[in-house]
Amino acid sequence: MIVREKPEWGELATFKPNKKLPVYRWFYYKEGYARDLVFEVIRKFGLNSGQTVLDPFCGVGTTLLACREKGLESVGFDVNPPAVFASTVKTRDYDVRALKNAADDVLARRFESPDLGNLSPLAKRAFNRHTLDDVLFFRNIIMQMDDRTSRDFLMLALINVSMKCSYAWKDGAVIKIRRHPVPPLRKLLKRQIGYMIRDIARLRLSGADADVRFGDARKMNLPDSTADAVITSPPYLNKIEYSKVYSLENELFFSGLGLAPVRSHIGIRPEDVRKEDDRLSDVIDTSDLNEQSLAYFNDMHDTIKEMHRVTKDGGMSAVVVGNGCFPNGVVDSDMILSRIAEHAGFEAQEVLVLSKRWCTRNRVEKVGQTRESLLVWKK
Numbered sequence: 001m002i003v004r005e006k007p008e009w010g011e012l013a014t015f016k017p018n019k020k021l022p023v024y025r026w027f028y029y030k031e032g033y034a035r036d037l038v039f040e041v042i043r044k045f046g047l048n049s050g051q052t053v054l055d056p057f058c059g060v061g062t063t064l065l066a067c068r069e070k071g072l073e074s075v076g077f078d079v080n081p082p083a084v085f086a087s088t089v090k091t092r093d094y095d096v097r098a099l100k101n102a103a104d105d106v107l108a109r110r111f112e113s114p115d116l117g118n119l120s121p122l123a124k125r126a127f128n129r130h131t132l133d134d135v136l137f138f139r140n141i142i143m144q145m146d147d148r149t150s151r152d153f154l155m156l157a158l159i160n161v162s163m164k165c166s167y168a169w170k171d172g173a174v175i176k177i178r179r180h181p182v183p184p185l186r187k188l189l190k191r192q193i194g195y196m197i198r199d200i201a202r203l204r205l206s207g208a209d210a211d212v213r214f215g216d217a218r219k220m221n222l223p224d225s226t227a228d229a230v231i232t233s234p235p236y237l238n239k240i241e242y243s244k245v246y247s248l249e250n251e252l253f254f255s256g257l258g259l260a261p262v263r264s265h266i267g268i269r270p271e272d273v274r275k276e277d278d279r280l281s282d283v284i285d286t287s288d289l290n291e292q293s294l295a296y297f298n299d300m301h302d303t304i305k306e307m308h309r310v311t312k313d314g315g316m317s318a319v320v321v322g323n324g325c326f327p328n329g330v331v332d333s334d335m336i337l338s339r340i341a342e343h344a345g346f347e348a349q350e351v352l353v354l355s356k357r358w359c360t361r362n363r364v365e366k367v368g369q370t371r372e373s374l375l376v377w378k379k
């Protein structure tokens with residue numbers, strides 16, 4: 001296996017470049033990567049239109065949308081409802097006239113005070129009263145619309161501006177509340193819809209299909225040998241718990257849904273860890289791993305076996321991942337996942353190191369360096 005530095009792709013492992021791209025920017029996802037990383041991988045693997053790309057952790061659809069631009073069929077899975085929703089809305093085709101009519105209709109409605117119902121203390125603290133009224137008022141109107149495509153499009157615009165008008169701030173793995181002056185939601189919503197409609201004409205999409213599914217990467221409902229390639233980025237060890245960080249969006253717009261995320265940030269019962277440790281210890285040396293790492297690598301073991309099952313012989317995988325940072329040191333996820341991939345039947349060909357960061361204890365004391373890497377595997 002070759003380990004090589006590739007710092008020129010460092011920024012492409014972040015969502016930042018997408019903020020300037022039409023459609024890609026409709027839902028900011030700190031955990032996402034850049035469209036151009038997907039383009040680079042498509043070029044590297046020599047993929048051609050008509051072939052199928054799988055993203056088992058599709059987030060807000062960066063891989064899928066990039067594939068639509070390049071004429072590649074794609075299928076993506078995710079368990080975070082706002083992400084699945086954003087992926088779906090971003091990869092659709094639109095009738096701009098229908099959208100404009102729907103938007104005019106919604107924006108012309110006169111305000112009526114909504115019922116605040118049983119909102120959580122977090123939701124009540126995350127908005128001022130006027131904004132919360134507006135969020136729920138527009139949400140209720142949009143939810144009643146018959147045409148699903150327009151309804152989802154407008155709902156994504158509303159989710160986007162609701163978060164901009166809130167006091168909530170995602171600080172890594174937690175939501176913090178910072179009160180500050182916020183713009184009127186109705187005005188921002190009108191502007192957001194306008195620029196999303198203009199974005200549609202700015203992005204040329206092929207007729208290739210993007211199939212977005214709410215589902216678990218560890219058990220994908222796909223036949224064997226479906227994908228020509230996998231381009232993906234799983235949750236990073238000890239980084240964020242998606243269900244917690246997106247709990248506000250989930251409560252206000254997606255309540256009642258939910259699947260188990262890959263465990264990047266939970267403690268589990270010691271008896272379960274011991275059981276799981278037995279399975280994993282056939283694959284990697286588990287003696288130095290803490291419970292959280294064991295749980296994570298067990299989940300990733302299941303996922304990688306699934307990736308192998310659904311990939312065609314000779315198919316390539318590109319997996320962007322960061323190492324785990326703990327107070328007592330760094331866990332080299334890139335190397336461990338490559339070992340797990342080999343055990344599952346892949347040939348782990350490359351680790352391209354995109355960036356390096358210090359891992360610190362109490363935010364100051366350096367305990368080691370973490371890498372963010374792109375792993376290249378062949379079935």
Ligand SMILES: C[S@@+](CC[C@H](N)C(=O)[O-])C[C@H]1O[C@@H](n2cnc3c(N)ncnc32)[C@H](O)[C@@H]1O
Pocket residue numbers: 029031032033034056057058059060061062063077078079080083215216217218232233234235236242260261262263
């Ligand atoms: C690093 S992000 C991927 C971001 C994506 N590359 C993008 O650009 O939007 C990892 C994703 O894995 C999802 N995830 C976590 N557990 C999952 C599971 N069991 N099955 C499928 N997706 C999962 C999270 O919700 C998150 O969206």
